[in-house]
Amino acid sequence: MRNDKTxxxxxxxxxxxxxxxxxDMYGYQITxxxxxxxxxxxxxxxxxxxxxxxxxxxxxxxxxYEKAAxxxxxxxxxxxxxxxxxMLEEKKAEWRIFSSSVDSVLEGGQACVGA
Amino acid sequence: MSEHDVFRAYLEKVCxxxxxKKARPVIHKELGDHxxxxxxxxxxxxxxxxxxxxxxxxxxxxxxxxxxQLDRSYRPRPAWGVIAVTVILMIVGYYARDYIVHNINSxxxxxxxxSLFFLGAAVVALIVGYFLDYTILGKHPLLIxxxxxxxxxLLPFFDLSLISNNLDYRAYYYGTNLAPFIPxxxxxxxxxxxxxGYGGLIGSYLVLIFxxxxxxxxxxxxxxxxxxxxxxxxxxxxxxxxxxxxxKSIGMSILYVPVALVGLVIGSSLLKLxxxxxxxxxxxxxxxxxxxxxxxxxxxxxNGAKWIGRGSYTTDHLSAILDDAMLTVLIHKxxxxxxxxxxxxxxxxxxxxxxxxxxxKSKLGRFTAIAVLSTLMLQCFIYIFNxxxxxxxxxxxxxxxxxxxxxxVDSFLIGLMLSVFRTNDVVTDAVIEPRAVPRFRIRxxxxx
Numbered sequence: 001m002r003n004d005k006t007x008x009x010x011x012x013x014x015x016x017x018x019x020x021x022x023x024d025m026y027g028y029q030i031t032x033x034x035x036x037x038x039x040x041x042x043x044x045x046x047x048x049x050x051x052x053x054x055x056x057x058x059x060x061x062x063x064x065y066e067k068a069a070x071x072x073x074x075x076x077x078x079x080x081x082x083x084x085x086x087m088l089e090e091k092k093a094e095w096r097i098f099s100s101s102v103d104s105v106l107e108g109g110q111a112c113v114g115a
Numbered sequence: 116m117s118e119h120d121v122f123r124a125y126l127e128k129v130c131x132x133x134x135x136k137k138a139r140p141v142i143h144k145e146l147g148d149h150x151x152x153x154x155x156x157x158x159x160x161x162x163x164x165x166x167x168x169x170x171x172x173x174x175x176x177x178x179x180x181x182x183x184q185l186d187r188s189y190r191p192r193p194a195w196g197v198i199a200v201t202v203i204l205m206i207v208g209y210y211a212r213d214y215i216v217h218n219i220n221s222x223x224x225x226x227x228x229x230s231l232f233f234l235g236a237a238v239v240a241l242i243v244g245y246f247l248d249y250t251i252l253g254k255h256p257l258l259i260x261x262x263x264x265x266x267x268x269l270l271p272f273f274d275l276s277l278i279s280n281n282l283d284y285r286a287y288y289y290g291t292n293l294a295p296f297i298p299x300x301x302x303x304x305x306x307x308x309x310x311x312g313y314g315g316l317i318g319s320y321l322v323l324i325f326x327x328x329x330x331x332x333x334x335x336x337x338x339x340x341x342x343x344x345x346x347x348x349x350x351x352x353x354x355x356x357x358x359x360x361x362x363k364s365i366g367m368s369i370l371y372v373p374v375a376l377v378g379l380v381i382g383s384s385l386l387k388l389x390x391x392x393x394x395x396x397x398x399x400x401x402x403x404x405x406x407x408x409x410x411x412x413x414x415x416x417x418n419g420a421k422w423i424g425r426g427s428y429t430t431d432h433l434s435a436i437l438d439d440a441m442l443t444v445l446i447h448k449x450x451x452x453x454x455x456x457x458x459x460x461x462x463x464x465x466x467x468x469x470x471x472x473x474x475x476k477s478k479l480g481r482f483t484a485i486a487v488l489s490t491l492m493l494q495c496f497i498y499i500f501n502x503x504x505x506x507x508x509x510x511x512x513x514x515x516x517x518x519x520x521x522x523x524v525d526s527f528l529i530g531l532m533l534s535v536f537r538t539n540d541v542v543t544d545a546v547i548e549p550r551a552v553p554r555f556r557i558r559x560x561x562x563x
Contacts, residue, residue, distance in 0.1 A: 051184045063476075
């Protein structure tokens with residue numbers, strides 16, 4: 001089954017904020033966590049990830065800092081801010097409305113077909 | 116571990132797409148870390164080093180595309196609010212000075228070409244500060260501090276004759292105009308100062324005392340106290356934030372007990388002089404033709420001022436007090452409304468600047484911006500206080516009052532502060548590499 005990437009692009013900020021809400025992460029860690037959690041459905045390239053993170057930082061939804069990672073090397077970690085948490089809740093609500101609207105259209109289509 | 120050749124080639128290609136050169140090292144590092152981590156994961160799952168490197172690069176995506184996407188999101192962010200208010204203040208200052216000189220009875224005239232020249236020079240100084248890489252303050256703090264000290268000490272001895280043929284006056288002139296740089300230089304020094312403990316605190320305190328007494332050499336004790344006072348506040352803040360890893364109560368005692376003792380000694384030996392000055396400050400009519408002259412004129416003008424329009428007090432001495440009391444004269448000529456307007460502009464400048472300082476990530480950036488902001492706020496406070504009450508004439512009103520050298524200095528400092536705000540997205544303390552602490556080893560050898 002092919003995955004429509006336009007479906008992903010609108011949800012990326014939501015996914016990133018959700019991951020960072022659980023724990024602070026650096027860029028590579030975010031891509032790996034996202035891929036493993038989604039069973040490789042969501043595979044982010046660096047060219048997509050880092051501009052998104054930078055834009056979230058400009059909007060003060062996340063902040064960055066340097067810290068030693070598990071491998072001992074310094075990495076740039078991202079951490080969600082209270083403003084980011086507020087944004088996350090908004091996006092979650094938007095997603096619920098969007099997905100339930102899509103579901104009700106799909107279910108309504110099946111009912112029509114069955115009638 | 117050195118960078119793999121494949122990574123270096125990829126990253127260089129990406130960074131070539133980034134038009135803002137200051138962002139390139141930040142992007143290079145972050146993407147380079149990503150490549151390293153990806154390569155390490157592939158090696159751990161059995162790939163050879165070169166194969167893992169190539170795979171990691173393929174996984175990143177096309178270098179040109181990645182670079183152009185990053186170019187769109189990494190742009191300098193000018194602090195437009197601060198810039199706008201600064202430009203307005205410069206223009207208001209130019210026209211206010213021009214208006215005042217045209218509207219007082221004196222032999223003073225407006226040299227329009229000279230005024231325009233210095234206004235243009237102030238804009239140039241603002242731009243120079245704006246595009247200057249302020250991180251050099253953190254990279255070479257000792258060199259810059261020593262260079263500054265050398266300039267201050269040696270400059271008066273050059274007979275430039277543009278200022279004066281009198282050495283003492285030249286020393287005074289340069290000392291007053293260079294004093295606003297003291298908090299900036301000390302802020303960078305404090306950011307860099309690597310020594311902890313009580314020794315570290317005492318060392319940084321001794322540097323501050325040395326700076327204060329250096330200004331005494333020029334006979335500029337009040338300037339030393341005010342500007343070094345800002346440095347003292349910065350040092351106090353660092354003690355309270357735990358920079359030196361010492362007990363805060365003892366740290367504060369180390370800082371303020373000597374100050375209190377010196378104050379007591381000086382106060383008791385100069386008691387009569389201080390009492391006389393204080394009484395003149397509180398009641399300048401004690402010596403209206405002498406030391407209290409400025410105070411009397413200012414208070415009379417302020418008491419007679421109206422909300423809009425010319426004040427009721429008449430005097431022939433406006434020209435004599437103009438340099439130190441321009442705001443008083445403006446209130447007298449135009450009304451309190453001019454004061455409210457100027458207060459509003461400075462309030463906007465400081466508010467916008469503080470909001471920017473709050474979002475500044477780099478500690479050096481915050482130190483730099485706070486040093487400049489504190490200097491400007493102190494100048495404003497002292498000048499406005501003097502112009503309302505006639506207490507002491509030690510400062511200029513930034514960008515507004517008379518004084519071409521002061522205009523250039525303040526413009527440059529504001530430009531430097533804007534440089535901090537502009538580069539906030541890409542400057543962190545991690546990318547500033549100060550010079551290593553000098554270490555000296557003495558080896559003894561027997562002479563043969």
